[in-house]
Amino acid sequence: xxxxxxxxxxxxxxxxxxxxxxxxxxxxxxxxxxxxxxxxxxxxxxxxxxxxxxxxxxxxxxxxxxxxxxxxxxxxxxxxxxxxxxxxxxxxxxxxxxxxxxxxxxxxxxxxxxxxxxxxxxxxxxxxxxxxxxxxxxxxxxxxxxxxxxxxxxxxxxxxxxxxxxxxxxxxxxxxxxxxxxxxxxxxxxxxxxxxxxxxxxxxxxxxxxxxxxxxxxxxxxxxxxxxxxxxxxxxxxxxxxxxxxxxxxxxxxxxxxxxxxxxxxxxxxxxxxxxxxxxxxxxxxxxxxxxxxxxxxxxxxxxx
Amino acid sequence: xxxxxxxxxxxxxxxxxxxxxxxxxxxxxxxxxxxxxxxxxxxxxxxxxxxxxxxxxxxxxxxxxxxxxxxxxxxxxxxxxxxxxxxxxxxxxxxxxxxxxxxxxxxxxxxxxxxxxxxxxxxxxxxxxxxxxxxxxxxxxxxxxxxxxxxxxxxxxxxxxxxxxxxxxxxxxxxxxxxxxxxxxxxxxxxxxxxxxxxxxxxxxxxxxxxxxxxxxxxxxxxxxxxxxxxxxxxxxxxxxxxxxxxxxxxxxxxxxxxxxxxxxxxxxxxx
Ligand SMILES: Cc1cc2nc3c(=O)[nH]c(=O)nc-3n(C[C@H](O)[C@H](O)[C@H](O)COP(=O)(O)OP(=O)(O)OC[C@H]3O[C@@H](n4cnc5c(N)ncnc54)[C@H](O)[C@@H]3O)c2cc1C
Ligand SMILES: Cc1cc2nc3c(=O)[nH]c(=O)nc-3n(C[C@H](O)[C@H](O)[C@H](O)COP(=O)(O)O)c2cc1C
Ligand code: FES
Numbered sequence: 001x002x003x004x005x006x007x008x009x010x011x012x013x014x015x016x017x018x019x020x021x022x023x024x025x026x027x028x029x030x031x032x033x034x035x036x037x038x039x040x041x042x043x044x045x046x047x048x049x050x051x052x053x054x055x056x057x058x059x060x061x062x063x064x065x066x067x068x069x070x071x072x073x074x075x076x077x078x079x080x081x082x083x084x085x086x087x088x089x090x091x092x093x094x095x096x097x098x099x100x101x102x103x104x105x106x107x108x109x110x111x112x113x114x115x116x117x118x119x120x121x122x123x124x125x126x127x128x129x130x131x132x133x134x135x136x137x138x139x140x141x142x143x144x145x146x147x148x149x150x151x152x153x154x155x156x157x158x159x160x161x162x163x164x165x166x167x168x169x170x171x172x173x174x175x176x177x178x179x180x181x182x183x184x185x186x187x188x189x190x191x192x193x194x195x196x197x198x199x200x201x202x203x204x205x206x207x208x209x210x211x212x213x214x215x216x217x218x219x220x221x222x223x224x225x226x227x228x229x230x231x232x233x234x235x236x237x238x239x240x241x242x243x244x245x246x247x248x249x250x251x252x253x254x255x256x257x258x259x260x261x262x263x264x265x266x267x268x269x270x271x272x273x274x275x276x277x278x279x280x281x282x283x284x285x286x287x288x289x290x291x292x293x294x295x296x297x298x299x300x301x302x303x304x305x
Numbered sequence: 306x307x308x309x310x311x312x313x314x315x316x317x318x319x320x321x322x323x324x325x326x327x328x329x330x331x332x333x334x335x336x337x338x339x340x341x342x343x344x345x346x347x348x349x350x351x352x353x354x355x356x357x358x359x360x361x362x363x364x365x366x367x368x369x370x371x372x373x374x375x376x377x378x379x380x381x382x383x384x385x386x387x388x389x390x391x392x393x394x395x396x397x398x399x400x401x402x403x404x405x406x407x408x409x410x411x412x413x414x415x416x417x418x419x420x421x422x423x424x425x426x427x428x429x430x431x432x433x434x435x436x437x438x439x440x441x442x443x444x445x446x447x448x449x450x451x452x453x454x455x456x457x458x459x460x461x462x463x464x465x466x467x468x469x470x471x472x473x474x475x476x477x478x479x480x481x482x483x484x485x486x487x488x489x490x491x492x493x494x495x496x497x498x499x500x501x502x503x504x505x506x507x508x509x510x511x512x513x514x515x516x517x518x519x520x521x522x523x524x525x526x527x528x529x530x531x532x533x534x535x536x537x538x539x540x541x542x543x544x545x546x547x548x549x550x551x552x553x554x555x556x557x558x559x560x561x562x563x564x565x566x567x568x569x570x571x572x573x574x575x576x577x
Pocket of ligand 1: 342353357358359360361382383384385386387388390391392429432433531532533534535567
């Protein structure tokens with residue numbers, strides 16, 4: 001049989017396959033180059049970026065929970081200047097689209113970041129984090145309020161002709177409402193979900209385990225929730241969707257595609273196996289071959305109910 | 306940095322609650338430096354989910370038990386059973402397989418061989434110091450100070466002595482060696498003598514902090530190996546950071562224990 005077609009396109013970004021790496025779990029790509037061929041990935045999404053460098057939260061910042069982990073990194077990052085100067089040169093030599101995830105503390109900051117990234121040719125698209133639950137002002141207000149989300153996306157839209165992906169938070173009552181607000185503000189695609197706010201307690205010490213008290217839950221424990229949200233959003237809005245949450249293998253990834261995702265992002269699984277993103281693509285191809293599917297796009301939204 | 310499958314060759318209790326596991330390793334791992342660490346995935350399932358970090362206790366090779374087999378390289382980890390992951394590790398047998406990332410992080414800088422090398426280990430923190438001692442003893446005078454709560458927590462004394470190293474022991478309850486803190490024993494030893502020295506320490510944070518203070522007082526250079534909760538082990542998640550000397554909210558100076566460490570010059574760290 002002919003090799004199946006794994007390629008997908010999201011908002012004009014052509015990807016060789018639907019497997020991307022999730023922001024904050026894959027550094028700036030470089031860290032993983034000893035373990036996989038970065039040019040086998042669909043796209044790389046870089047660590048959440050802000051205008052100024054950011055210190056992040058006190059430690060402990062991470063703790064394992066059953067089937068998952070909590071993180072309260074606090075969006076530590078090098079800031080846009082250092083990103084362009086120190087990280088872009090490595091990314092420039094790749095043959096894989098680079099999507100830059102960013103966040104601001106105000107609409108103006110979002111707009112300014114977008115304007116600056118718009119001028120960086122290596123940036124294939126922007127992913128707006130409106131949802132990080134870790135930092136007091138880290139976007140939480142935007143991520144849970146449809147009006148605020150609309151304003152942010154609109155402001156970013158004014159500043160760039162590059163594709164805009166909005167990354168949604170699961171910490172809301174109605175994710176569909178959030179998705180619709182982003183669509184109305186002219187976003188090109190949606191990625192979901194970000195981490196779900198949780199906490200862990202040390203009984204004997206009578207203290208929270210994380211210095212930040214709460215943290216974002218990620219990993220396999222998140223998958224059923226993420227699948228449900230992808231499914232709901234895909235039925236309600238026309239925008240292409242990138243599914244995220246607890247994906248550790250090709251089966252998980254294909255389930256997200258059935259639920260309506262055109263592509264997926266791999267997060268926590270990169271920590272467990274730094275070569276996993278490439279492996280998922282390989283296994284996805286095997287699945288297609290075995291089942292006589294010639295084009296992975298056939299599976300997008302093909303859930304039968 | 307390699308990602309490989311490894312076979313358990315032996316896994317034996319060395320003291321109640323502590324064990325030593327020998328794992329086959331590819332040839333290049335023999336280039337690992339003392340102080341570097343490995344990330345072990347203790348089970349295929351999702352609970353425990355993350356890899357567990359361990360120092361390298363020893364490297365070597367053995368002759369497999371079938372005819373004409375080439376030498377097989379191995380690495381060893383000395384571990385304490387503290388929770389889910391280490392309990393699973395302790396249940397493994399010869400022939401079981403594990404998934405490993407190694408070697409990770411920076412190692413100890415061995416420095417001028419003329420210096421006397423002072424090694425200080427607390428509990429299972431001793432582990433990377435044995436591998437270090439094996440290399441240092443070829444060129445330098447080495448002393449090791451081992452501390453723990455009770456006799457059972459004092460590991461590898463025989464192994465160090467076999468290397469011809471002066472070994473000093475202290476326990477909190479006096480069941481082995483001096484009663485008291487290992488750092489006190491080390492400091493009084495520093496007082497008798499004026500050789501040029503450098504310190505290498507690994508163990509619980511309060512011990513390391515005390516060693517850093519002592520090294521400051523005596524003007525002796527000091528490297529410490531830190532621990533932190535880790536997820537990735539490769540510098541990507543920023544979960545394992547520790548504050549550098551000049552850290553402040555305005556001028557953040559966070560170092561990754563996994564990538565910039567786990568070994569740091571004690572003066573590079575902000576001790577809180
Ligand atoms: C660079 C590095 C090198 C290490 N080298 C060794 C080594 O050579 N030998 C060894 O036995 N251990 C070593 N450790 C500690 C080891 O990683 C932990 O003990 C192990 O991860 C615990 O896993 P668990 O699933 O058994 O415990 P969990 O179920 O995860 O935790 C059980 C209990 O142990 C505590 N714990 C968990 N992780 C640590 C930690 N990193 N330090 C102290 N307490 C912890 C938890 O707070 C909890 O109370 C090292 C850690 C680091 C970061
Ligand atoms: C340590 C860590 C750091 C993260 N940092 C970011 C970030 O900077 N920006 C962002 O939008 N999402 C961030 N995320 C969320 C992930 O991109 C992803 O949405 C989430 O972890 C769910 O996917 P997973 O279950 O596959 O990990 C982070 C997640 C983790 C675990
Ligand atoms: S453990 Fe992930 S950065 Fe150190």
